[in-house]
Amino acid sequence: MGHPIIFCDFDGTITETDNIISLMKTFAPPAWEPIKDDILNQSISIKEGVGKLFSLIPSSQKDEMVQYLLDTAVIREGFKEFVDYTKDHEIPLYIVSGGIDFFVQPLLKEYGPFNGVFCNEASFNDSAITIHWPHPCDDHCESKGCGCCKPSILRTLSLTEDTKVIVIGDSVTDIEMAKLGDTVIARDYLAYTCAEKGIPYHPFESFHDCMDVIEKGVKI
Template sequence: MQKQIVIFCDFDGTITEKDNVIDAMREFAPSQWKDIVQEMFDEKKSLREGLGALFELIPSEQKEDLVGFIVNKAIIREGFADFLSFCRQENIQFLVTSNGIDFFIDPILKPYIDQIDNVYCNSSDDTSDTIKIVWPHPCDEYCKADCGMCKSSIIRSYDDEKYYKIVIGDSITDLEGAKNASWTIARSYLLDKCQELNLPHDSFTTFHDCIKVVKKIKEM
């Protein structure tokens, strides 16, 4: 492998075992959250519209309880610490790219942050009655998907001539990124879409699987 490998890794349902946002909606939001999620998967709402609508269902006064619930419930996927160590040993950049929000991502990743090169995610505005998402990483001129936190824009910022770009993810929020990646390591919904669209990919269950895939890619 002549190019430098850079990894763009999703957070919810990838680094963590389950989707933290969905768990939070089940606990704190009224029942219409399910319709919003379905509209996102049916592509009737953009990711930005859908995620914004989900968090607007939750009063700002419940934010502290929401954060505590997510942080206490989150389980890190097996092998994550080993994968970070592997990336450091192999001089591979590891970036977290998430459509989640910093108020729960930061505390969960705190034990690992020294081994993570950057975290791209959303922030929030708590000055109104409900939680408002702030979008510091919008779509560039090449993306029309209205992603919210645009993973494909971040991926495009890395020169194709210099970098071999690997996406690790599981859900609809990772699909546009996978379309712009050199290779995708996928599970769940994203794996089905990679198969359907004939995107170059491998599957994973744990981050030990990801180590095996990256080792294989390095030998290409």
């Protein structure tokens, strides 16, 4: 069997809830709700929508937002053991997130280091928050507005023929990445979409479930 490499989503996968939604509910004016609906029904791109969402919040609230998530965000059960497992078995683990660096990095800090953490970036220099997109879509991406383009990152990093790509995720931002995976471990919207599109997947609730799936593959 080829050597496994893991690409794992962050919001709603490593954390139990979507951190962007949590921040909007607490810090944004009501105008955030229709923008969220437009993202989910895909009438605007993820990139455009997330940029609009954060433009609603003053930069002065940065520290408050980080502290709020450190106090309230719940890391999914088994994640620490999962990270230890990947290190013990020398399986590269990349975090690929549509989230933003100012909260992804602090929430992951005690669990790293990882082989790589890919996410969007925020600037707090202006009165409102500005989002930057350091991981744009490549020529093969069909959507062209991912923000943090997970399939493009995956294509850059899974370079050898014998690499076995394991994708772990939960949401609309993980669908294109899942199509490229050899093994897909999914929950929530991603699991529903995989079932609908005929993409084989393993369901999970905790990272212990993810370890079980990978363990079976590693032993082949």
